[in-house]
Amino acid sequence: MKMIICVLCLFLCSCHNHPDTDLMVWDYNDFISVNVKMSDIADEMTIIQPDSIDYKGARIVHASSFFLAGTEQGILKYDNQGHFIGRIGAIGQGPGEYSKFYTMAINETERIIYVYRMNTSELWSFSYDGTFLNKHSLQLPKEWAWSFYYLKDKFYFYYTVDADDESQFYMYAITDTIGNLLASKRDESLHFTSGNYPSFPSAHVGVFGDTMLVWNQYSDTIYRVSEKSEKAFAVWGKWGKRLTPAKVEKEEYYQIMILYTIVETIDYYLCVWRPFDIMKIRWNYCFYDKASGKLFNSEGLVDDLWGLPSFIPDNYYVMEGREYLECGYPTYKLLDAWLASDDPKIRKQAESIDEEGNNVLIRIRLKK
Numbered sequence: 001m002k003m004i005i006c007v008l009c010l011f012l013c014s015c016h017n018h019p020d021t022d023l024m025v026w027d028y029n030d031f032i033s034v035n036v037k038m039s040d041i042a043d044e045m046t047i048i049q050p051d052s053i054d055y056k057g058a059r060i061v062h063a064s065s066f067f068l069a070g071t072e073q074g075i076l077k078y079d080n081q082g083h084f085i086g087r088i089g090a091i092g093q094g095p096g097e098y099s100k101f102y103t104m105a106i107n108e109t110e111r112i113i114y115v116y117r118m119n120t121s122e123l124w125s126f127s128y129d130g131t132f133l134n135k136h137s138l139q140l141p142k143e144w145a146w147s148f149y150y151l152k153d154k155f156y157f158y159y160t161v162d163a164d165d166e167s168q169f170y171m172y173a174i175t176d177t178i179g180n181l182l183a184s185k186r187d188e189s190l191h192f193t194s195g196n197y198p199s200f201p202s203a204h205v206g207v208f209g210d211t212m213l214v215w216n217q218y219s220d221t222i223y224r225v226s227e228k229s230e231k232a233f234a235v236w237g238k239w240g241k242r243l244t245p246a247k248v249e250k251e252e253y254y255q256i257m258i259l260y261t262i263v264e265t266i267d268y269y270l271c272v273w274r275p276f277d278i279m280k281i282r283w284n285y286c287f288y289d290k291a292s293g294k295l296f297n298s299e300g301l302v303d304d305l306w307g308l309p310s311f312i313p314d315n316y317y318v319m320e321g322r323e324y325l326e327c328g329y330p331t332y333k334l335l336d337a338w339l340a341s342d343d344p345k346i347r348k349q350a351e352s353i354d355e356e357g358n359n360v361l362i363r364i365r366l367k368k
Helices: 245-249 331-339 344-352
Strands: 002-007 024-026 032-037 042-049 059-062 066-071 074-079 084-088 102-107 112-117 122-127 132-137 147-151 154-158 169-176 181-187 211-214 221-225 230-236 257-264 268-275 284-289 294-302 315-319 322-329 360-366
Touching: 024 284, 059 102, 059 315, 066 102, 102 147, 112 147, 112 154, 147 211, 154 211, 169 211, 169 221, 322 331, 331 344
Parallel strands: 024 230, 032 294
Antiparallel strands: 002 042, 042 360, 059 066, 066 074, 074 084, 102 112, 112 122, 122 132, 147 154, 154 169, 169 181, 211 221, 221 230, 257 268, 268 284, 284 294, 315 322, 322 360
């Protein structure tokens, strides 16, 4: 395990509200262009290279004292510094084993790790030490929810849009802890003609406190869902570059906005997006500042802390009262960037990375 920390000692990220409502309108024409640096949003950046087990491509889920890495070898448990602790179940067909199509959630109050089997709509429970506890069948309206969360004694399932698979698309479902369906929602505004369509991959980083954000590539409305209610809180303004079924069917999507994720933090919302055009694959970082009500858009995010060429968050979590964004990063890309740096201190850090070791985790601690 290797851990490297850089410490430095938010900028205010325009939008308006929909008339007669508190619905925020995020209009691209109101975007204020800025050049955001990592030090504008972060006061610490930690790079961890987990030890012992290859977890390349893992999905990470955090508890307060450890994190889980979902890999093709099964669920691996690490402490917060990247030291390997043990396994939770295993891939296979036997008792306490699950298929490779799964995702995870953690109940810290009861000290339970939940494993959602996507292809069978089953829920498996394990203790923190990896002991199998029980399983339940989930009464989900559709298999293959791609994100899964535990919030206040309920499970939240988030669906992506597969244009080749169905005519009306599920957005989310909620069950209790033994699998009974409590609520679900379809996006009834979307309709595709039959055909084969390109996919537009995205990552759902949609939990903030006890709520889940719900959005997709095509819908202009963004919802906040909790155990109490569903509320539309933001909508994209009228803009010709939003993705629609008609544009996909006519193959008119090359300059269209492709959303990677939308993240909510205490101070702002962050939308990471890019044009589909393969010649212009540069990620944009759009910040909606809650205090000022302004939208700022940065084409790219300059890492002035560790000199990395790009950072696309695929995780948000709170640890010891501080907010973090996180992503996995290939070891070779990290070393290529560091060894090419003009900063001798950054080049020196390359010596601390095992070239043959695991991909690293990049943790960004957000400014208060």
